[in-house]
Amino acid sequence: MAPSALDPPTPTPAFPPATYRILVPEHLSPEGLALLRANPTFAVDTPPGPLSEAELCALIPAYHALIVRSETRVTAAVLAAGAAKLRVVARAGVGVDNIDVAAATRGGIVVVNSPSGNLVAAAEHTVALLLATARHVGAADAGVKAGRWERARLVGVEVGRKTLGVVGFGKVGMKVARMAKGLGMRVVVVDPYASKEVAARAGVELRAALADVLAEVDFLTVHTPLLASTLGLLGEKELRRMKKTARVLNVARGGVYDEAALLKALDEGWIAGAGLDVFTSEPPVEGSVAARLAAHPKVVSTPHLGASTVEAQENVSMDVCAQVVEILKGGLPTAAVNAPIILPEEYRRLQPFVRLIERMGSLYTQHFASARGGMVGGRRFELVYHGELAGMSNTRPLFAALVKGLVSSISDLGGRDVNIVNATLIAKERGIAIDEKHVRDGGAVPTYASAVTLRSLSSGGDEAASQAGEQVIEGYVSGNDVFISKLDRFTANFQPQGTLLVLHNYDEPGKIGNVGMLLGRHGVNINSMHVASALYGGATPAAAAIVDGPIAANGRAAREALMILGVAGEVTEDVLRELEAAEGILDVSLVRL
Ligand SMILES: NC(=O)c1ccc[n+]([C@@H]2O[C@H](COP(=O)([O-])OP(=O)(O)OC[C@H]3O[C@@H](n4cnc5c(N)ncnc54)[C@H](O)[C@@H]3O)[C@@H](O)[C@H]2O)c1
Numbered sequence: 001m002a003p004s005a006l007d008p009p010t011p012t013p014a015f016p017p018a019t020y021r022i023l024v025p026e027h028l029s030p031e032g033l034a035l036l037r038a039n040p041t042f043a044v045d046t047p048p049g050p051l052s053e054a055e056l057c058a059l060i061p062a063y064h065a066l067i068v069r070s071e072t073r074v075t076a077a078v079l080a081a082g083a084a085k086l087r088v089v090a091r092a093g094v095g096v097d098n099i100d101v102a103a104a105t106r107g108g109i110v111v112v113n114s115p116s117g118n119l120v121a122a123a124e125h126t127v128a129l130l131l132a133t134a135r136h137v138g139a140a141d142a143g144v145k146a147g148r149w150e151r152a153r154l155v156g157v158e159v160g161r162k163t164l165g166v167v168g169f170g171k172v173g174m175k176v177a178r179m180a181k182g183l184g185m186r187v188v189v190v191d192p193y194a195s196k197e198v199a200a201r202a203g204v205e206l207r208a209a210l211a212d213v214l215a216e217v218d219f220l221t222v223h224t225p226l227l228a229s230t231l232g233l234l235g236e237k238e239l240r241r242m243k244k245t246a247r248v249l250n251v252a253r254g255g256v257y258d259e260a261a262l263l264k265a266l267d268e269g270w271i272a273g274a275g276l277d278v279f280t281s282e283p284p285v286e287g288s289v290a291a292r293l294a295a296h297p298k299v300v301s302t303p304h305l306g307a308s309t310v311e312a313q314e315n316v317s318m319d320v321c322a323q324v325v326e327i328l329k330g331g332l333p334t335a336a337v338n339a340p341i342i343l344p345e346e347y348r349r350l351q352p353f354v355r356l357i358e359r360m361g362s363l364y365t366q367h368f369a370s371a372r373g374g375m376v377g378g379r380r381f382e383l384v385y386h387g388e389l390a391g392m393s394n395t396r397p398l399f400a401a402l403v404k405g406l407v408s409s410i411s412d413l414g415g416r417d418v419n420i421v422n423a424t425l426i427a428k429e430r431g432i433a434i435d436e437k438h439v440r441d442g443g444a445v446p447t448y449a450s451a452v453t454l455r456s457l458s459s460g461g462d463e464a465a466s467q468a469g470e471q472v473i474e475g476y477v478s479g480n481d482v483f484i485s486k487l488d489r490f491t492a493n494f495q496p497q498g499t500l501l502v503l504h505n506y507d508e509p510g511k512i513g514n515v516g517m518l519l520g521r522h523g524v525n526i527n528s529m530h531v532a533s534a535l536y537g538g539a540t541p542a543a544a545a546i547v548d549g550p551i552a553a554n555g556r557a558a559r560e561a562l563m564i565l566g567v568a569g570e571v572t573e574d575v576l577r578e579l580e581a582a583e584g585i586l587d588v589s590l591v592r593l
């Protein structure tokens with residue numbers, strides 16, 4: 001059986017078992033690296049970076065984790081090159097715009113970041129640029145160092161009692177607003193997702209639209225992520241509406257201001273100055289608009305230093321390295337960008353059910369679908385959680401486990417693993433629809449504290465037709481072991497593991513002996529045997545089956561049963577054909593779990 005949806009990666013033969021390689025091609029604070037290196041099974045490589053796409057593509061196939069800052073572009077090509085082993089891309093910082101998160105999601109690769117490790121640093125840097133642009137700190141410093149003493153040319157403005165516009169009232173924006181209040185500024189805020197109450201508590205004025213603040217602010221600072229909706233958010237139209245004395249700041253991302261429009265605004269005097277930490281190309285490509293902005297006399301420029309404090313670097317490094325350790329050891333991230341957050345306690349409780357449901361899915365595919373020429377893709381499934389399990393609100397790992405079980409044994413996933421990151425996408429690609437139902441009291445399977453029913457429904461049609469085409473597997477967990485309690489209309493009690501031969505047969509004397517002899521002739525050993533009946537469960541032939549089936553060869557109404565044999569040895573196609581041809585055997589499926 002393949003590892004579960006949440007298991008750590010399978011070690012590759014090139015390295016000792018459980019050795020994971022981590023690539024860190026950018027400068028990362030040593031505190032985080034120490035966390036990684038404290039683990040003797042982790043090998044950490046820190047080549048001098050940043051690496052180009054081609055260099056990364058060449059290196060990445062050997063790595064299980066990649067840790068970057070803003071200088072490395074983690075493209076779809078890099079992620080594809082790393083598909084076989086790469087489990088996690090960690091961003092030691094906030095912005096993930098240098099990572100193709102959609103491609104990572106398709107590949108089942110978790111992307112994690114440090115959502116708040118550098119927020120104080122970013123906010124303080126914004127305030128540093130606010131004051132530096134107000135008081136020409138950069139030009140003054142350069143002048144003194146060049147032997148000039150220019151006092152009249154470098155008269156500045158005060159920020160106290162002025163109005164600061166904050167676009168993006170998230171973690172950094174909110175911190176900047178508080179600090180600005182501390183400097184005696186009036187703060188007006190624009191953020192379509194901000195709450196009025198939070199704004200009121202912070203003592204700032206929340207405005208509905210950007211257009212509402214442009215004409216009144218003395219300083220404007222942006223703190224949004226770079227998204228399609230924020231690219232060029234401040235363009236020519238917006239900059240033209242600002243005061244000629246206004247100054248703008250960007251410690252968020254290059255591109256939120258339209259750089260060409262900003263350059264024009266500074267050249268033509270629509271605004272007075274800018275403080276820029278970020279650019280559309282970093283370092284700005286020679287001769288580009290970004291480079292002209294960075295070198296502009298009215299601009300105070302810093303080389304993306306917003307997060308560059310000792311404290312912030314220590315925070316983000318520890319944050320993401322701790323998550324990489326957790327993920328590689330099979331645990332959970334605390335700040336995944338493309339996966340739901342699951343609490344450790346929930347995760348622990350779900351673990352045996354992840355195993356059970358993945359096996360139920362795999363059993364479904366191999367017993368019902370492949371063995372009978374059926375399909376999994378395009379089908380509709382119902383996953384019903386009974387008892388205590390029904391009370392679990394976060395069942396995402398169970399959903400992922402079912403998708404994995406259904407598709408892994410038959411599909412070529414191009415080296416992708418199915419997990420909580422990409423399960424929805426893969427189900428969609430295959431046309432598999434899964435409804436999850438929570439049945440808290442009683443329900444169809446009241447015997448166990450927690451149980452699961454997997455039902456495959458024929459798509460379309462009315463309710464009756466749907467029920468006729470329905471195939472059912474039920475299972476439960478006892479201690480650490482998982483059991484199947486129903487397979488189709490047969491009540492069972494077996495552990496879904498190893499290689500199983502599932503024989504549907506007329507329940508008549510001699511069947512078991514005949515099958516045993518046939519398998520023996522082919523060198524196939526029987527390790528375990530369970531007989532499943534249509535009325536009640538049992539692990540012995542005596543407990544077998546009573547159900548009216550078709551008319552048997554001898555003309556009597558036949559009773560049917562399922563024989564589930566755990567086998568060792570090669571079960572070839574010939575063996576399967578012989579079994580199918582044996583008297584009283586209705587059909588046979590070979591299931592590898
Ligand atoms: N220069 C640096 O070194 C540095 C350091 C840290 C963070 N950053 C960047 O700062 C930015 C903000 O980081 P954060 O942690 O505060 O993010 P955040 O997610 O906490 O906040 C972003 C805010 O922007 C708002 N927003 C989104 N679209 C908007 C729009 N069209 N108009 C107005 N508001 C909008 C969101 O509602 C959210 O409140 C990010 O781009 C991040 O990468 C840069």
Ligand SMILES: O=C(O)[C@H](O)COP(=O)(O)O
Pocket residue numbers: 069070071092093094095096118304305306307308
């Ligand atoms: O988004 C971020 O966290 C900042 O832009 C920091 O980037 P850096 O890690 O390259 O300093």
